[in-house]
Amino acid sequence: MLHPITPAHYMVLSLALLIIGTAGVLTRRNMVVILMSIELILNAVNVNLIAFSRHLGNVQGQVFAIFVITIAVAEAAVGLGILIALFRNKETVQADEIDLLKW
Amino acid sequence: MLETIFFYFFALLSVAGAIFTITRRSAVHCAIALITSLIGVAGLFLLQHAEFLFAVQIILYIGGITVLFLFVIMLVNLDQAAQQRQFNRLWLAGVACVLVVGAEAVLLLRAGGRTVQLAPAAGPAAGGGNVQQVADELFSQYLLPFEVASVLLLVAIVGSVLMAKKRI
Numbered sequence: 719m720l721h722p723i724t725p726a727h728y729m730v731l732s733l734a735l736l737i738i739g740t741a742g743v744l745t746r747r748n749m750v751v752i753l754m755s756i757e758l759i760l761n762a763v764n765v766n767l768i769a770f771s772r773h774l775g776n777v778q779g780q781v782f783a784i785f786v787i788t789i790a791v792a793e794a795a796v797g798l799g800i801l802i803a804l805f806r807n808k809e810t811v812q813a814d815e816i817d818l819l820k821w
Numbered sequence: 822m823l824e825t826i827f828f829y830f831f832a833l834l835s836v837a838g839a840i841f842t843i844t845r846r847s848a849v850h851c852a853i854a855l856i857t858s859l860i861g862v863a864g865l866f867l868l869q870h871a872e873f874l875f876a877v878q879i880i881l882y883i884g885g886i887t888v889l890f891l892f893v894i895m896l897v898n899l900d901q902a903a904q905q906r907q908f909n910r911l912w913l914a915g916v917a918c919v920l921v922v923g924a925e926a927v928l929l930l931r932a933g934g935r936t937v938q939l940a941p942a943a944g945p946a947a948g949g950g951n952v953q954q955v956a957d958e959l960f961s962q963y964l965l966p967f968e969v970a971s972v973l974l975l976v977a978i979v980g981s982v983l984m985a986k987k988r989i
Contacts, residue, residue, distance in 0.1 A: 735858075739843075745912040746908060747906065792974060805897040811899065
């Protein structure tokens with residue numbers, strides 16, 4: 719009745735997380751939530767890497783996932799720093815109201 | 822059998838958390854939903870015998886990044902933002918993106934279902950525990966990327982401090 723779990727299951731799950739994250743980045747106005755959506759996208763990549771690491775029987779995928787996590791941490795820290803700087807100057811966190819470079 | 826049940830449980834947890842993350846109005850609720858989603862993904866890591874990454878996910882993502890998010894949410898005043906419109910004019914593009922990629926996935930699975938259908942995974946790689954294997958790989962073959970990652974983290978530390986500083 720219940721099929722054994724294959725990497726294809728993990729691929730579909732990863733795709734779902736990726737689509738949800740992309741939709742969040744495209745549609746939300748709040749910049750904090752946009753950064754959270756980027757974290758979701760990076761997590762989807764990690765799910766895929768781990769699934770294939772298990773399937774192929776070596777740990778290189780896990781090493782790559784560690785690097786992805788490193789990038790995610792750096793991105794979150796710098797992004798939130800930029801967010802604080804923007805909020806100090808513009809008093810808003812809505813992405814479409816921050817249009818200093820647009821004229 | 823048990824693995825299948827756990828897979829569906831954690832998959833449901835992560836996808837439901839992700840959906841709540843991008844749809845909730847309050848940013849704090851979004852952060853809590855993000856934690857739920859990350860716990861689901863961590864459970865999937867454990868299910869795949871990636872114990873080290875499971876611990877890293879819990880400590881670093883849930884203990885580090887989401888707490889950072891919550892700090893920033895408390896720091897900037899989001900009460901006003903919560904009362905405004907939550908979605909921008911691109912929501913149509915977002916829906917279109919979701920539909921296109923979803924249809925592509927359905928087509929792929931229908932057309933190439935048998936080729937995508939990989940065999941159930943073999944056991945974990947032989948020799949030593951998971952942490953030892955990851956460390957062996959990381960410190961022998963991927964030593965240079967590891968060192969470059971440390972430089973990247975240094976740049977990120979300096980950059981975030983510089984960004985958040987009041988007066989440079």
